[in-house]
Amino acid sequence: MSLAFAIVLVVLITEFILWFGYSQIANLAYGVYLNAFERERIQKQRKIKRDILSIKHDLSRTSSQDQFAKWAKLRRKLDSKMSELEKITTSLVYLKTTFEIKFTTFLWVVANGVQIFMVIWYRSSPVFYLPQDWFSPITWIFSMPFAPSGSVSVPFWFFVCRKFVKKAIQIKRDAVPLYHKYAPESVKQHGQLLIQWCKTQIRIFTPIVVQWVNANVKTFCNIIAEKAKSSEEKKVPSPSTNGTSASTSNEEINDASKTEEKEEKILEKNRE
């Protein structure tokens, strides 16, 4: 039966990813990636933007007729800063595009790959046995590829689960307008309260979770790298200890600017 539950879990996760949208997940992942690895670029970009704003402000207060020299010098600075900004922005955009492509591919491969792997690995194992009386003449369909007769095979069970989840999503989507139309008021109010409560909880906890993830993502990567290295080479993990200490010092340095970024994230989420 564990096989059955494993398959259900895999299908649920895959369908959730599909429902949520590859691009949404990629966006979230990109946010985490930026915070973890491209901090300096982002900070540089922000600094250049601030400089440009201040120069523009000065420029608007300088009359080009009466103070041409100062105006022209400000203009030159502005042009050079704009071209710098242009360069950084294009590099970031390029980074985003490549990351999204890679991440989406990775996600797709993982989601479908796991399924395909399970189908191939368990190709001749049954998921569970059906009583023969239920669907008697056509039971051979359920054990389609290679499973022993009288049981349900893995690909078929996958198919069933997927259909079920998709139907469930569709029903929920169709039910929403019906609910709004036919449900009694009290039920609606309770429903509203429930939704509000859920949203507030999410709002409170997401920044904490994201902060925790950002604080520890480097540690996670290092731990994974450690494990990979130690299992491969069985050497003394001295480089990785350096890595962990560096990451903790990074954490301390970056804690100050994190609150600012978390606020921005909250604002973005609210806007969405």
Added chain:
Amino acid sequence: MSHESSDEEFEKLEPTLQNVLDQKSLHWIFVGGKGGVGKTTTSCSLAVQLSKVRDSVLLISTDPAHNLSDAFGQKFSKEATLVEGFTNLYAMEIDPTSSIQEMLDQSEQQGGGAMGAMMQDLAFAIPGVDEAMGFAEVMKQVKTMEYSVIIFDTAPTGHTLRFLSFPSVLEKALAKISQLSGRFGPMFQQMSGMMGLNANQEDMFGKLEGMRAIITEVNNQFKDPEKTTFICVCISEFLSLYETERMIQELTTYQIDTHNIVVNQLLFPRKDSNCEQCLVRHRMQRKYLDQIYDLYEDFHIVLMPLLTKEIRGTQDIREFSEMLVKPYVPPDDLLMDVSQ
């Protein structure tokens, strides 16, 4: 914005074009600036001064308005002609449109009729191709004949800078074309054989390759500050100043050296002058001149006066050219001190 006169004298660079005369390695000099500021006068004067210290000087104008002929009072053509009264000063006026026409006639005689027509349409469709043809003409003329220094009197429109950026653009285009010719050459030959065209395209691509080598060479020469420089001519008014600033920034992006500015048509009214226009205008010019000094600290800024007569004819040009190397000192005690 007022400066201490003594400090300013020490900080400012010498206000003449002597540095151009002194720099013996200079081979290409461009004189440019937007409309009516006195480019032709300046370029002719500079040519006159250079002819005294160089072996041979060629003055080229790509302006279709034939202003060199007017300035010297002598008819010039697209062959280099010796200027009357000089032994080593030559002048040439290139008309871009006529040079394209000539090239097309030539190609029509060589290639098939259909090819010629197609090339003609293509030629006139691309903007700036007349500048390109002028440029090609110049390169052709100049590679064959030897001159120590060549002065370009540029056209008043903004096309000047496009002309200067042309070498790099053409280089890239030719690189692409020769790549393509390598791939499509045989197919093209078959097609033209089928259609009965006599397109000798090996010859064509060979010529393109040759041109590409020259273009690359020219590009390198233009970016070398020892070989090429650009002299900006302007007047002391807001719009001209703005255009000059833009032009200098563009030149910097093209990596073309520029370190001279000639400010023309300056008024030097007398102290007891009661001409209201002169005084007001003089004040305005003074204001912008101060801005110029402030902004272009590492440029030579040459002040040229507005004379009471037009500058036409060799003699006038000679007199005017003296002021390029010896700073102009106004006759009597004046409202304006050059040092103020």
